[in-house]
Amino acid sequence: MAEPLRLADLGEWGLIERLGAFAPQGQFDDDGALVSPDGDHGLVVTTDLLVEGIHFSDTTMGPGDLGWRAAAANLSDLAAMGCHQVVGLTVGLAAPAETPWAWVEGVYGGLSEALAHYGGTLLGGDCSGSQQRLLAITALGRLDPARPIRRRDGRPGDLLVSSGAHGLSRLGLALLQGELEPLGDPELQERAITAHRRPRPRLDGLAALTASQPPGEPWRVAGMDSSDGLGQAVAAIAKRSLCQAVLERHQLPLAAAMAELPQAEAWCLGGGEDFELVLALAPAWAEALVEQLAGAQVIGRLEPAQPSDVSGWVTRPLRWADGTALALADAAGFSHFH
Amino acid sequence: MAEPLRLADLGEWGLIERLGAFAPQGQFDDDGALVSPDGDHGLVVTTDLLVEGIHFSDTTMGPGDLGWRAAAANLSDLAAMGCHQVVGLTVGLAAPAETPWAWVEGVYGGLSEALAHYGGTLLGGDCSGSQQRLLAITALGRLDPARPIRRRDGRPGDLLVSSGAHGLSRLGLALLQGELEPLGDPELQERAITAHRRPRPRLDGLAALTASQPPGEPWRVAGMDSSDGLGQAVAAIAKRSLCQAVLERHQLPLAAAMAELPQAEAWCLGGGEDFELVLALAPAWAEALVEQLAGAQVIGRLEPAQPSDVSGWVTRPLRWADGTALALADAAGFSHFH
Numbered sequence: 238m239a240e241p242l243r244l245a246d247l248g249e250w251g252l253i254e255r256l257g258a259f260a261p262q263g264q265f266d267d268d269g270a271l272v273s274p275d276g277d278h279g280l281v282v283t284t285d286l287l288v289e290g291i292h293f294s295d296t297t298m299g300p301g302d303l304g305w306r307a308a309a310a311n312l313s314d315l316a317a318m319g320c321h322q323v324v325g326l327t328v329g330l331a332a333p334a335e336t337p338w339a340w341v342e343g344v345y346g347g348l349s350e351a352l353a354h355y356g357g358t359l360l361g362g363d364c365s366g367s368q369q370r371l372l373a374i375t376a377l378g379r380l381d382p383a384r385p386i387r388r389r390d391g392r393p394g395d396l397l398v399s400s401g402a403h404g405l406s407r408l409g410l411a412l413l414q415g416e417l418e419p420l421g422d423p424e425l426q427e428r429a430i431t432a433h434r435r436p437r438p439r440l441d442g443l444a445a446l447t448a449s450q451p452p453g454e455p456w457r458v459a460g461m462d463s464s465d466g467l468g469q470a471v472a473a474i475a476k477r478s479l480c481q482a483v484l485e486r487h488q489l490p491l492a493a494a495m496a497e498l499p500q501a502e503a504w505c506l507g508g509g510e511d512f513e514l515v516l517a518l519a520p521a522w523a524e525a526l527v528e529q530l531a532g533a534q535v536i537g538r539l540e541p542a543q544p545s546d547v548s549g550w551v552t553r554p555l556r557w558a559d560g561t562a563l564a565l566a567d568a569a570g571f572s573h574f575h
Numbered sequence: 576m577a578e579p580l581r582l583a584d585l586g587e588w589g590l591i592e593r594l595g596a597f598a599p600q601g602q603f604d605d606d607g608a609l610v611s612p613d614g615d616h617g618l619v620v621t622t623d624l625l626v627e628g629i630h631f632s633d634t635t636m637g638p639g640d641l642g643w644r645a646a647a648a649n650l651s652d653l654a655a656m657g658c659h660q661v662v663g664l665t666v667g668l669a670a671p672a673e674t675p676w677a678w679v680e681g682v683y684g685g686l687s688e689a690l691a692h693y694g695g696t697l698l699g700g701d702c703s704g705s706q707q708r709l710l711a712i713t714a715l716g717r718l719d720p721a722r723p724i725r726r727r728d729g730r731p732g733d734l735l736v737s738s739g740a741h742g743l744s745r746l747g748l749a750l751l752q753g754e755l756e757p758l759g760d761p762e763l764q765e766r767a768i769t770a771h772r773r774p775r776p777r778l779d780g781l782a783a784l785t786a787s788q789p790p791g792e793p794w795r796v797a798g799m800d801s802s803d804g805l806g807q808a809v810a811a812i813a814k815r816s817l818c819q820a821v822l823e824r825h826q827l828p829l830a831a832a833m834a835e836l837p838q839a840e841a842w843c844l845g846g847g848e849d850f851e852l853v854l855a856l857a858p859a860w861a862e863a864l865v866e867q868l869a870g871a872q873v874i875g876r877l878e879p880a881q882p883s884d885v886s887g888w889v890t891r892p893l894r895w896a897d898g899t900a901l902a903l904a905d906a907a908g909f910s911h912f913h
Contacts, residue, residue: 244679244704245672252702255676256668259683260697270699272662272715280618284665284713286703324610327622329667329711330594334583338593341582345597359598361608363711364590365624366582373667373701373711375622377610 266477267388268314268461271380279382280324282375283314289370297413300340302434303372304347310464311376312355313438313512317462319386320378321443323357329373330364344372355440384447384456386516391459391478395539396523399490400439400514401532403467404501407508409433411500425494436512438462442530446516449525459517467536468506468555468563470515475539475554478517484537485558604815605726606652606799607716617720618662620713621652627708635751638678640772641710642685648802649714650693651776651850655800657724658716659781661695667711668702682710693778722785722794724854729797729816733877734861737828738777738852739870741805745846746833747771763832774850776800780868784854787863797855805874806844806893806901808853813877813892816855822875823896 244252257265264270269283285307287293293303312323328348330341345359352358360377409429411417420426439462446458459478463470467490475482489505490513498504517539518526527533537558542551555563582590595603602608607621623645625631631641650661666686668679683697690696698715747767749755758764777800784796797816801808805828813820827843828851836842855877856864865871875896880889893901 242676243672244670244674244676244702247676249702252676252679255680256666256683256697256700256702259687260699264697265699270663270665272698282665282698282713282715284667284699284701284711286667286669286701286711288669288703288705291704325608327608327620327713328594329622329624331624331626331709332582334581336582338580338582338585338590341590342593345594349597359594359602360610360620361598361603361622362594363622363624364582364587364594365626366629367626367707367709369706371669371705371709371711373622373624373709375620375665375713377620 268317271318271382271385279380279385281315281318281320281378281380283311283318284373284375285310285314287372287374297410298434300343301347301350304344304349305351305435306347307344307372307374308348308351309436309438309512311374312351312440313436313462313464315376315378316438316440316442317386317460317514318378318380319384319443319458320380320440322379323352323355323440324377324379325357325360326352327360327375328362330362331367331369331371333368333370334366336370355438386458386460388459388461388474388477390457391474391480391517391539393480393539393541394520395459395517396520396535397471397482397484397537397539398516398518398523398526398533399463399467399536400442400516400530401490401511402492402495403463403490403506403511403513404495404504404508405429405432405492406436406510407504408495408498422494425492428492432511436510438512439514442514445526445530449522449529451521451525454519454522457519460514463511463513463515464509466507466509467511467515471537472554474515474517476551478539479542479551480539481542481551481553482537482555483540483558484555484563488534488536490534490536606655609656609718609720609723617718617723619653619656619658619716619718621649621656622711622713623648623652625710625712635748636772638681639685639688642682642687643689643773644685645682645710645712646686646689647774647776647850649712650689650778651774651800651802653714653716654776654778654780655724655798655852656716656718657722657781657796658718658778660717661690661693661778662715662717663695663698664690665698665713666700668700669705669707669709671706671708672704674708693776724796724798726797726799726812726815728795729812729818729855729877730795731818731877731879732858733797733855734858734873735809735820735822735875735877736854736856736861736864736871737801737805737874738780738854738868739828739849740830740833741801741828741844741849741851742833742839742842742846743767743770743830744774744848745842746836760832763830766830770849774848776850777852780852783864783868787860787867789859789863792857792860795857798852801849801851801853802847804845804847805849805853809875810892812853812855814889816877817880817889818877819880819889819891820875820893821878821896822893822901826872826874828872828874
C-alpha cells in the first residue's frame with residue numbers, strides 16, 4: 238500500500254494550492270481576500286500564523302518586537318492589496334499555561350505600537366492553552382475597489398519594481414542567531430537587526446503609486462509583498478500574469494553596504510521577511526514611481542511566457558537577463574513543514 | 576522575589592479581561608466585534624482557536640466533524656451578535672509535517688459543508704508547521720447596525736430565554752470518551768453525539784426575534800451564545816447589564832430524555848459547546864419569541880443587582896429563584912490554561 242500523502246510531501250505552497258480548491262475561483266490568488274467589491278470601500282481580510290521555533294524565537298527578539306512584527310506582517314499584506322486604511326486586527330493567542338503574563342503583555346504592547354503608528358485597532362480575538370506559543374492574526378483593511386493591486390495584473394513589457402532593499406532581514410536574523418560574527422560596519426549591523434525585529438509595512442506605497450500614475454494611464458498594478466522572499470514574489474506575479482520575469486543581476490535591490498557579503502545575492506532573493514512591495518507596472522509608470530518613492534528601484538521586466546510553457550501554467554517564471562537559469566529553488570522563500 | 580504571574584494564574588477570562596485593555600473601550604464585551612457601525616450593513620468579525628487535546632481529539636470526532644464544528648463555533652458567534660448574513664471564514668491551519676493530507680482535506684470538507692449550509696465562503700488563510708494541530712478561524716458576518724444583540728442590553732425585569740436544550744454536547748463527549756457507558760436510550764445517545772460533533776449555530780434566531788418583536792417595542796435584545804456554558808452565558812449577560820440573573824431549577828433547558836441523568840443539571844449549566852442563544856428580553860417579547868422559535872424556553876429573569884454589589888461590577892451575577900446560591904464555579908465553562 239502506498240504511504241499516505243503528508244503535509245511534508247506537499248510543502249506550504251502545494252498545501253495552499255490544494256486548500257484553494259475549497260474556496261471560490263481566484264480567492265487564494267493574492268495576499269488577502271477582497272470581501273466587498275461593491276461600492277467605494279472594498280474590505281480586505283488576511284490571516285497569518287506565527288509559530289514559535291518557526292517564525293519567532295526568544296533568542297532573536299523580545300515580545301514587543303514579536304508583537305510589532307506580527308502586526309507588520311499582516312499590514313504588509315494589506316499594503317500589497319492596495320489598502321488605504323487599516324481597520325484593525327483580531328489576535329488568536331495560544332500559549333502554554335506557564336507562559337508569563339509579562340510576555341503576553343509585551344506582545345500586545347508591540348501590536349498596539351504598530352496599530353498606533355499605522356492606524357486601526359485591536360478588534361478582538363481568542364486565547365487558549367497549547368504546547369507551543371502561536372499567534373494567529375487576521376487583519377482587515379479598506380481599499381478603493383477600482384484601484385486594487387493583484388498578482389495577476391502584470392503584462393509583458395511591464396517593469397518590475399521593488400519598493401526597497403532586500404536581504405537585510407535575513408542578515409539581521411543571521412547576526413541574532415550567531416550564524417555570522419558581528420559585522421565590522423556597526424551601522425549595517427544595527428540596520429539589519431532593526432529590519433528583522435521592526436519591519437515596516439509599505440502602506441506608503443499606494444500614495445506613491447497614485448501620485449506617479451501617468452495621466453491617461455488606466456489603473457493596472459500587479460504586485461504582492463516580499464514576505465516569502467523577493468524571488469518568490471516575482472515568480473508568483475509572473476506565474477499569475479502568465480509571463481516570465483527577467484531579472485538583472487546588477488539591479489538586485491541590495492543595501493549598498495551589504496553587497497560585499499558572500500550571501501548577498503541569495504539572501505536578497507530568498508531571505509524573506511523584508512515586507513517590501515514588488516510591483517509590475519507599465520514602464521512610464523514604473524519610472525515615475527521610482528522617482529516618487531525613495532528607495533524604490535527597477536529590478537527587471539516581464540516578458541511573454543516561454544512557448545514551451547503549458548498554457549495557463551508557467552513552469553519557468555524566472556530567469557536572469559543574461560540567459561542563465563534562475564531556478565525557483567534559489568529563491569524558494571520559506572517552507573514551514575520540515 | 577515574587578513568582579512572575581503566569582497565564583495559568585489568570586485563567587482564560589482573566590487573560591481576556593487584561594487583553595481587552597489593549598482595545599478600545601467595550602470592544603471585547605461581546606461574541607464578536609462590530610467593525611463598521613455606520614450605514615445599513617454593519618460588519619462583524621470574530622476569531623476562535625481550536626487546539627488539539629483541548630478543543631478536539633481524534634478519539635471523539637473525525638476531521639469532517641472537526642471542520643463543521645470549527646465553522647459552527649464561529650457562525651454561532653455571528654448569530655449571537657445578530658448577523659443576518661455569513662460573509663465567510665479565514666482559516667489558519669497549524670499542523671505537524673507528518674499530518675496526512677487526507678486529514679486536512681476532511682477538515683476543509685467539513686468547513687465547506689457548514690458554509691454551504693449557512694452561507695459564506697472560504698475567504699483565505701495561512702498554514703504552518705507546528706508541534707500540535709490547531710485551527711484559528713476568523714468569521715465575518717453582516718448585521719443591521721440598528722438591530723444588534725449585545726450582552727450589555729439586559730434590564731431588570733427581562734426574561735431570560737434559551738433557544739434550545741443544554742448539556743447534550745457534554746453528554747455526547749462523555750459517551751465518545753467512554754466516561755459513560757452507552758445509554759439505554761439509543762435515540763438520546765445518537766442525539767447527544769450529533770450535538771457534540773455537528774452543532775448547529777442558531778442563525779435562525781434573528782428571524783424569530785424579528786418576527787416576534789411586539790408592535791411598538793423598540794429593538795433591545797441582550798444575548799450571547801452558550802459556547803462556554805449556559806451558566807457562563809447567563810452570568811456574562813447579567814454582569815454586563817449590571818443585573819442579577821435568577822434561574823428557575825424547574826425551568827432548566829434540559830432535553831427531556833436527559834433529565835434522569837445524575838449529571839443533568841451540572842452539564843446543562845456548565846457542559847458548554849451547545850452553541851445555543853441565551854437572550855434577555857422584555858417579557859412580552861420573550862413570550863412571543865418562545866411561541867415563534869421551536870425548542871426555545873424561558874429559563875429565568877434579570878433582577879436589579881444586589882445593593883451589596885459594587886457599582887459597575889456585579890460579583891454575584893447568578894442565583895436560584897429559591898434563594899440558594901448558584902456559584903459561578905458550578906457553571907464555570909471552560910478554562911483552557913491547565
